[in-house]
Amino acid sequence: MSVVAASSNVVPASPGPAAPCAVQADKLALRLDDRxxxxxxxxxxxxxxxxxxxxxxxxxxxxxxxxxxxxxxxxGGTLRLFGQPAGPLAGALRARLGxxxxxxxxxxxxxxxxxxxxxxxxYGRSDTAARAAELLDRxxxxxxxxxxxxxxSRGMTQRVAIARALMHDPDLLLADEPFDGLDAPSVRTTxxxxxxxxxxxxxxxxxxxxxxxxxxxxxxxxxxRRGAVVLRAPAAQLTVESVLAEMxxx
Amino acid sequence: MIxxxxxxxLLTGKDLRIEARSRQTLGLxxxxxxxxxxxxxxxxxxxxxxxxxPGDAQVAPVASAPxxxxxxxxxxxVASAPxxxxASAPAELAPTPQxxxxxxxxxxxxxxxxxxxxxxxxxTMAMERNxxxxxxxxxxxxxxxxxxxxxxxxxLALIFVLVLVITPVAILLFNFDLSFAPWTFAGxxxxxxxxxxxxxxxxxxxxxSSRLAGGLLSVLIFPIxxxxxxxxxxxxxxxxxxHQPLTSEGVGVLVAFDAVYLVVSWLAFERVLEP
Numbered sequence: 075m076s077v078v079a080a081s082s083n084v085v086p087a088s089p090g091p092a093a094p095c096a097v098q099a100d101k102l103a104l105r106l107d108d109r110x111x112x113x114x115x116x117x118x119x120x121x122x123x124x125x126x127x128x129x130x131x132x133x134x135x136x137x138x139x140x141x142x143x144x145x146x147x148x149x150g151g152t153l154r155l156f157g158q159p160a161g162p163l164a165g166a167l168r169a170r171l172g173x174x175x176x177x178x179x180x181x182x183x184x185x186x187x188x189x190x191x192x193x194x195x196x197y198g199r200s201d202t203a204a205r206a207a208e209l210l211d212r213x214x215x216x217x218x219x220x221x222x223x224x225x226x227s228r229g230m231t232q233r234v235a236i237a238r239a240l241m242h243d244p245d246l247l248l249a250d251e252p253f254d255g256l257d258a259p260s261v262r263t264t265x266x267x268x269x270x271x272x273x274x275x276x277x278x279x280x281x282x283x284x285x286x287x288x289x290x291x292x293x294x295x296x297x298x299r300r301g302a303v304v305l306r307a308p309a310a311q312l313t314v315e316s317v318l319a320e321m322x323x324x
Numbered sequence: 325m326i327x328x329x330x331x332x333x334l335l336t337g338k339d340l341r342i343e344a345r346s347r348q349t350l351g352l353x354x355x356x357x358x359x360x361x362x363x364x365x366x367x368x369x370x371x372x373x374x375x376x377x378p379g380d381a382q383v384a385p386v387a388s389a390p391x392x393x394x395x396x397x398x399x400x401x402v403a404s405a406p407x408x409x410x411a412s413a414p415a416e417l418a419p420t421p422q423x424x425x426x427x428x429x430x431x432x433x434x435x436x437x438x439x440x441x442x443x444x445x446x447x448t449m450a451m452e453r454n455x456x457x458x459x460x461x462x463x464x465x466x467x468x469x470x471x472x473x474x475x476x477x478x479x480l481a482l483i484f485v486l487v488l489v490i491t492p493v494a495i496l497l498f499n500f501d502l503s504f505a506p507w508t509f510a511g512x513x514x515x516x517x518x519x520x521x522x523x524x525x526x527x528x529x530x531x532x533s534s535r536l537a538g539g540l541l542s543v544l545i546f547p548i549x550x551x552x553x554x555x556x557x558x559x560x561x562x563x564x565x566x567h568q569p570l571t572s573e574g575v576g577v578l579v580a581f582d583a584v585y586l587v588v589s590w591l592a593f594e595r596v597l598e599p
Contacts, residue, residue, distance in 0.1 A: 143463055145599040168465040178455030183342045195334050196464045198327075222345075238460070293495075 093285050094157030096121040096246055096277040103150030111137045112301045124272050127281040128286035129298035130321050135281040139248045140247050169197055172244030174252045178235035182224035186210060190241050197242035209237035213264055228255040251281045256277060285314045297321055335474030337583040339448055344439050349447035350485060357436040357490035364432045365497040425559040430560045434553050437489050442542050445528035453532050459558055459599035472593035476525045481515055508563050510568050515578040516556035520549050520584040526589035530596035552581050
């Protein structure tokens with residue numbers, strides 16, 4: 075399959091020479107305040123792959139996503155995205171990333187449309203009005219386009235956050251628990267959105283607590299435990315029980 | 325370059341639009357500034373500044389006056405200091421012009437600018453921290469120096485509104501007559517506030533993720549901005565109390581501090597940002 079992720083005890087497959095890996099992380103490490111957050115994380119991900127990132131609370135999923143988004147700089151290892159070295163000066167690379175985080179990353183005193191257009195312009199898009207309208211339609215919030223974000227419910231805000239992350243049509247979407255706080259219809263909408271992106275050939279890394287949902291959505295699964303990769307495998311070869319066992323193993 | 329300017333306008337426009345809509349920062353800052361001026365002004369009894377008597381030294385916008393000019397003027401030069409107040413007070417309690425006249429007004433104005441400014445810095449950065457918008461900005465393909473310039477411009481815009489509102493209050497309360505050198509006052513104040521805002525923008529970014537943000541910000545900014553405050557206060561005293569022309573040396577000092585504060589803050593801004 076297209077994903078290879080490995081910790082020190084798993085041998086990574088080498089990416090094909092033709093297309094550069096969307097993500098090529100080698101022995102990534104991160105220490106903060108004398109605490110090891112990530113250790114020896116190796117992750118090679120081919121373009122167009124959907125990867126589910128699983129792990130118990132505190133396993134390092136959000137931190138790994140922040141490192142991949144270049145919001146945190148690793149203290150060890152190397153990271154390349156789409157064949158280019160990632161780092162603080164990689165402005166062009168940033169334009170290819172979309173991020174959904176725990177927080178919505180929106181301005182509560184701006185309307186939905188103003189928020190989306192602002193972030194679209196920040197990424198250099200000129201058709202922000204049309205793109206914002208299209209995305210609000212896709213997340214089912216067209217009728218609230220002119221409302222301030224602070225008037226939305228938690229689930230609606232999360233849907234706008236997803237639209238924000240897609241405003242610039244990123245090639246790699248890093249989604250940290252995108253289903254968090256969503257009601258059942260919104261979960262369905264978001265799942266369909268992610269499937270649509272997958273069909274478009276986008277690369278997705280989605281952290282999630284719902285193992286069953288992850289196995290349905292993803293091509294590959296990586297399980298993190300205490301900052302290290304302890305399992306990687308094609309989703310089709312895994313069961314909920316086997317993943318849970320890896321997540322909770324002492 | 326054009327892309328950077330466009331991004332700066334976009335970011336500053338966003339800040340000002342949010343402020344115009346919520347009016348949270350300006351509302352607080354203006355009330356705080358007016359309160360400081362009124363409370364301290366009433367407490368100190370109100371000092372007065374007055375235009376120079378006929379035939380006294382003329383105030384030029386910028387003149388190369390001798391740098392050795394004494395900061396506190398002879399009593400004859402402040403003959404128009406609060407006559408009514410001096411007359412009503414016992415002779416031994418009346419403030420001597422050298423000791424108090426004018427100093428209080430300038431100092432109180434600066435206290436209001438400083439505390440109001442700190443509140444501006446804190447609030448404009450909190451706007452980015454709420455709901456994690458700062459992480460979205462840091463993840464965007466924009467230079468972090470552009471972020472600094474945009475936030476500085478937003479802060480300056482808010483502080484200048486603060487100045488426009490609270491300075492007239494001081495004028496009324498202290499009989500602070502700016503009419504003989506209004507542009508001198510505007511120029512010196514603007515130059516001082518640019519340096520102050522640069523430092524404030526930097527430290528607001530550095531402390532915004534701390535639980536101690538507000539108090540910590542004041543503790544960090546005030547000592548660093550002391551040279552600008554002292555220079556500015558001395559220059560305003562020299563012009564409005566002592567009726568001396570503005571010296572190019574004083575302006576040079578302010579410009580130099582502004583340049584240092586701007587460059588250092590711009591360079592350091594990227595290092596203090598956290599998602």
